[in-house]
Amino acid sequence: MARTKSKRRQQLGQLVNYPLDWLEERSGLVGAVKYFLFRRVPHDTNWFHTLGSATLTAFIVQTVTGVILAFYYKPSPNEAYDSIQMITNDLTLGWLVRGMHRWGASVFIILLFLHMGRVFLFGAYKYPRELNWLLGVLLLALAMLEGFTGYLLPWDETAYWATVVGINLNATAPFAGPFLSDFLRGGQEIGTNTLSIFYSMHMLLIPGALIGLITLHLYLVIRLGVTSPPWSEDAAGDERDEVVTAKRGLVEPRPRGNGAGIDVRGRPDA
Amino acid sequence: MADELERPEHRESEPHLPSPTIWPFAFAGAVALILLGLIVSLTITAIGVVLAVVFGFLWIRDVTRDLRAEPEPVEAPPPVVVEEEEEAVEPERYTRSKFLEASTLGLGAAIGGIVTVPVLGFAVLPAFVDQDYPDIDLGALDNYPEGDWVIATFTSVPEDGPVSRRTAFVRNNGLRNQVPSFTIISNRCVHLGCPTQPQGPPGEPAEVQTTAVPVTLTPTQPSGFGCPCHGGAYDIEGNRTAGPPVRALDRYEYLIVNGSLVLGNPYSVSHVDGQGADATIYRYGEAVDPGVHVDGPEQILYPYIP
Numbered sequence: 001m002a003r004t005k006s007k008r009r010q011q012l013g014q015l016v017n018y019p020l021d022w023l024e025e026r027s028g029l030v031g032a033v034k035y036f037l038f039r040r041v042p043h044d045t046n047w048f049h050t051l052g053s054a055t056l057t058a059f060i061v062q063t064v065t066g067v068i069l070a071f072y073y074k075p076s077p078n079e080a081y082d083s084i085q086m087i088t089n090d091l092t093l094g095w096l097v098r099g100m101h102r103w104g105a106s107v108f109i110i111l112l113f114l115h116m117g118r119v120f121l122f123g124a125y126k127y128p129r130e131l132n133w134l135l136g137v138l139l140l141a142l143a144m145l146e147g148f149t150g151y152l153l154p155w156d157e158t159a160y161w162a163t164v165v166g167i168n169l170n171a172t173a174p175f176a177g178p179f180l181s182d183f184l185r186g187g188q189e190i191g192t193n194t195l196s197i198f199y200s201m202h203m204l205l206i207p208g209a210l211i212g213l214i215t216l217h218l219y220l221v222i223r224l225g226v227t228s229p230p231w232s233e234d235a236a237g238d239e240r241d242e243v244v245t246a247k248r249g250l251v252e253p254r255p256r257g258n259g260a261g262i263d264v265r266g267r268p269d270a
Numbered sequence: 271m272a273d274e275l276e277r278p279e280h281r282e283s284e285p286h287l288p289s290p291t292i293w294p295f296a297f298a299g300a301v302a303l304i305l306l307g308l309i310v311s312l313t314i315t316a317i318g319v320v321l322a323v324v325f326g327f328l329w330i331r332d333v334t335r336d337l338r339a340e341p342e343p344v345e346a347p348p349p350v351v352v353e354e355e356e357e358a359v360e361p362e363r364y365t366r367s368k369f370l371e372a373s374t375l376g377l378g379a380a381i382g383g384i385v386t387v388p389v390l391g392f393a394v395l396p397a398f399v400d401q402d403y404p405d406i407d408l409g410a411l412d413n414y415p416e417g418d419w420v421i422a423t424f425t426s427v428p429e430d431g432p433v434s435r436r437t438a439f440v441r442n443n444g445l446r447n448q449v450p451s452f453t454i455i456s457n458r459c460v461h462l463g464c465p466t467q468p469q470g471p472p473g474e475p476a477e478v479q480t481t482a483v484p485v486t487l488t489p490t491q492p493s494g495f496g497c498p499c500h501g502g503a504y505d506i507e508g509n510r511t512a513g514p515p516v517r518a519l520d521r522y523e524y525l526i527v528n529g530s531l532v533l534g535n536p537y538s539v540s541h542v543d544g545q546g547a548d549a550t551i552y553r554y555g556e557a558v559d560p561g562v563h564v565d566g567p568e569q570i571l572y573p574y575i576p
Contacts, residue, residue, distance in 0.1 A: 077433040161464060165499065168463040171559035181559050182397045188557070192430045193396075 035222075042228040048122070049226060051115040056214065058108040062146075065101040066203060073153070075199035077192050080155035105147055112140055124227040132220040135213055142210050149202035152195065163198070164190060289336060293329035300325050308567050315567075405525070406533040407480040411450065413487055414442040414531065421457075421468060421488040424533075428483050438522055438533065439468060439495070443547035451547040455495070455508045456520040456536050456557075463560040464499035466519065468492035480530065495519065507542040507549060516563050518542055521551065540565040 024030035041049075072091060074083040087094040116136060119125055125133035152163040167190070171181035186193030300322035307315030408422050420440045427434040436457075443451035459466045473489035494511065495504040503512040508519030518541045523534030536557040543550040554564035563569045 078431055161499070165462040165464065168560045172561035178559055178562065179398075183394060186397045188401050188403075189426075189434070191427065191433055195433075 039222060039225075041226045042232065044228060044232050045226060046229060048118045048229070051111060051118050052221070055108065055111040055115050056218075058104055058111050059210065059214065061100060061104045062108055063207065065097050065104065066207075068097055069101055070203060073199075075153070075195055077155065077195055080153065080195060084154045084156075105150060109143060109147060112143055116140065122227055122230055129220070129224055129227070132217060132224070135217045135220070139210065139213050139217065142206050142213070146202060146206050146210070149198045149206065152198045153202065155195065160190075163194075289332065291329060291332035293325050293332055297322060297325040297329055312567060403535045407482050407485075407527075408438075408440070408531045408533055409478040409480045409485050409487070410530055411442070411526065413476075413478055414440055414452070415489075416442045416444045418442065419468065419470075419490050419492055421472065421486075421490055423486040423488075425483045437465060439490075439492070440531070441546070446547040450526055452524050452531065453507070453546065453549070454522040454524055454533065456522060457495075458520060458560060459497035459499065459502050459515060460510075460517050460519060460538070460560045461497060461500055461502045461513065461515040464497050466495040466497045466502070466504065469494045469496050507545060508539065509541050516561060516568075517554075517565070520557050521553075538562075538564050 020030050069087065072083060072087050072094070074080060084098075087098050089095070119133065119136070148163075148166055151166075152159050167181050167184050170184060171177045173180060182188065184194070184197065185191070186197050300318050303318030304315050304322060305318075307313070307318050404426060406424055406426055408424065414420055418441065421437060422440050423435065423437045425432070425434055426436045439453075439455045439457060441453040443453055445451065457466050458464075468490045470490050470492035475486050475488040478485050478487055492506065494506055495508070496502070497513070497515075501513045502510070502515040504515070504519050505511050508521065510516075510518060518539040520536050520538050522536050525532040525534060538554040538556065538558045540552040540554060542552065552565070558564065
């Protein structure tokens, strides 16, 4: 009785899995996603470890709402303000999408700092994760640039004068300052080019760089694994020369490729 | 598993920590002294430089003590490079595949460069070349009664629309050596570029038609100029009297063309001595960004921009 049922279930399972198997055989993507989702982490990870994912989620929200806002936004000095008013007041749910993008920007930055604080206080920036910390600092700088360039786009008085002040602040940097400010303005004075330059940086240049760096950031997270909290009994920091195993609080080393093992610290096997 | 991971030779590659030293703190203090001196007095800067050199030397000496004390025989690195060279020397090792590899990379680099350089140039250069300010007709001289201030608001580039709207404060100083003299001050605050306001009651604005664009003229009797953003304050000649600005307000060159006042290029001013037509203006070549020092020791941090 049970046997026939399980056999039928088996057949059903094969049927359901067929598309996945098809994909897996031709791309290996299913295995890759499984590897990503079901990798081993220390047993005492906690909610603080979710701040990175939360930041990523905020970034995805910004990307999606930003793309939709770009459908209706007109980056020219004579139309920008009116198009923003149109998005907010006339378009169905426009107020919601613009609000999500506007408040989401702050949420993104706040989460970045919280994530950074978690990494710092947990000591997760230490060997072998220094590079990921540096990537994170770059990401923070780019996110701030996103905020700076996005602030001008509503093209109202606040946006205009805040950007004037912001650009002139850049101009006071030693040596590079005057060149930086001329570049940002697209000339000596704020004019018609300034808005296009800011718009292009805000929606093309910086997001592209952000996506690339986030990919690298995640790659390193997966490769190096997640740190235990500092109070963990499994803390691995003081046992550098001991054998690393999964129970020591780091991801279990897995052989890659043709068994050419690379352990969690990234050193090739001797 | 355990055997695979034990690597005794790893110890040698561990980072070598320098011995602890107190001198970085002293060095940082000296640097702070240098920066303080830039504001307060050059003497303090000089003392700071001397201290920084001394402490820097002591710091380096401390850090390199181990290295200097026991000069370990430097082990020659595994001759990887040498091997490559040997390979390159042997003629039969320079195979077709290597040639193709090199030429592919070279061609790719060349194509990449040919594409990238003009694109980068286009991205950056337009902001720096062909920079000039248009001359702006501010209307007949009759609109500027002698000795009175007038707020002139105009569109500097008509085709750009309101984004190019600018404001200048104009005072007719009367004749000097039989030549009309004007004081024309830009309203751009030289702290961070907010619009300054005349400190005094404005009169009735009047629109004046000129050859190019309408200009709005508002009479006023200011006691000075103030910036709403961060509290910068200037006297009637544009000299800084309070707040964060780093120099006097910028001024405009002017021409008299067919009985009209025509605005020329703006230029930056360190400070102004005297008043009105007899004022001595300490001018810096041309208009530089707000917040940029044009005198004092700070100016060396800013390159002259052609």
